[in-house]
Amino acid sequence: MPRGVKKSDLPQKTCATCGKPFVWRKKWEKVWDEVRYCSDRCRAGRGPISSKKQ
Numbered sequence: 115m116p117r118g119v120k121k122s123d124l125p126q127k128t129c130a131t132c133g134k135p136f137v138w139r140k141k142w143e144k145v146w147d148e149v150r151y152c153s154d155r156c157r158a159g160r161g162p163i164s165s166k167k168q
C-alpha cells in the first residue's frame with residue numbers, strides 16, 4: 115500500500131482574517147507552518163486597521 119495523502123486528509127488551518135477553515139495547498143508545502151491566511155487577499159487586508167499610510 116502506497117501511503118499517499120488523500121485529499122480529504124490534507125491538513126487544515128483557520129484563516130486569521132476571515133476565520134474560515136482552509137486546506138493545505140501545494141504552493142504552501144514549504145511554508146505551511148507559517149501560513150495563517152486563506153488567501154493573499156486576507157493576508158493583505160482587513161487586519162487591525164491603523165492609519166493607511168503608504
Ligand SMILES: [Zn+2]
Pocket residue numbers: 129130131132133134151152153156
Ligand atoms: Zn481568509
